[in-house]
Amino acid sequence: MKKTKAALWMFVIVGVLLLVSAVVVYSQRVTELSTMIPADGTVVAMSDKGCLTVQFKTFENRPVQFGGNVCQRPPAYDLEERVPVLYSPQNPNNAYIDDITHKWFFSIAMGGMALGFLGIGGVFVWVVTLNGWRAERRMNRLKMTGRQLNALLMGAERDETINLNGQNPWRIVAQWLDPNTNQVRLFYSKHFWFDPSPYLTGKHIQVWIDPQRPQHYCIDTDILPKLA
Template sequence: MHNGRLLTIVGGIFALVGLVLLCVCAALAASTAGFLASAGRTDGTVVELTARTSTTRGSDGHLRSSTSWYPTVELTVDGRRYSFQSSTGSNPPSYSEGERVPVAYDPDDPSDARIASFGSAFLAPLIVGGLGVLFTPLGTILFVKGRRIARQRAWLWANGQEVWAEIEHVGRDFSVRVNNRHPYVVHATWRDERTGRTHTATGDHLGHDPALRLRGRTHVRVLYDAADPDRNLIDLDTHPSQR
């Protein structure tokens, strides 16, 4: 059984970030809706597309770049010409040079304007809200799972049956990554004399090779639930000489 502390921490962070993103989404949507409700309306013309390139580092450690195109729109209000660059970019470009687009502007300051289509006006709230909808339930699930594992571990430490299991394997767990590295894990097996079945215990994910801690040892202490031996944990800190 793996330590539930990491899941609890990660889940709590994800859920908190998700709630913050949902609040930001609501604030952005309310601000945009308020602006559109009081704005003047006209048509503008896309006069330029500006490319912006951003670089991010992927989970594999490699740098990746992406380019988005931001339209600059020109509009005329009361005979005066204004222009603005949209805060929303896309790849491929959502507009082409010379294209006519609906524009909403502040009557007191026509230079404060934005493209009035739903996609352009509400894209930022939709993106932020979508991330919030993803992070909040995911974080909640991880948090609840981590707390459940922590309670199970606490029960095993207090009430688990003790057995000295034979170390079967010590090595990296290539099925997961922690801090972009495969953690080490210990597997141990024992035979239940009552049922004749063989059970396997899997230790916590470890950042360092436990081989030095286990040098010369062939068995580790395992605490398990007698009603369900597959619910167990490995105690690496207790030495066989302490039996």
């Protein structure tokens, strides 16, 4: 379980790093573009992968060719099509096609991946945290307002309905005979990722149950140690 939580947190961490990288790349590109000047270019070559080669003339009328930094299929422009260009006066070979894709591709790509990682990791971390918080809140409420039962301790068993990384968690099992209906009720504790059997003492264990909603209950597991 801890490995699963760690993996989920890794999604969040990777997402944050990608988002920071996207912001840094965006800021650097904004600074770079602020020093560039526009020109009219023409697509003079195109590879099978949709990579463009563009030619333009500087304000000194010097011809310059550069490769587009984004390859697309189908290509965004046709051969010999005119395209807007931005270039650095100090280094004309440092040039971009003046459109959203070619100027902001890396920022958009990293930002999209960041949102994906943050979305996946964040949702699952939130669900795991929220479920844990709800379970603890329900247990505290039942201890204050629920009916306390002295249930017969049956021991601990593996819950084979749950499998994480090839392992099944443990749970405590208890039963109680309802004198009003002469029916036996089974109670199952929350899951543990260690065998709690050696730490269970006595023949009985406390259970709190909601009289109005008997399916809501909790077993007293405070007697158990915490997993390091």
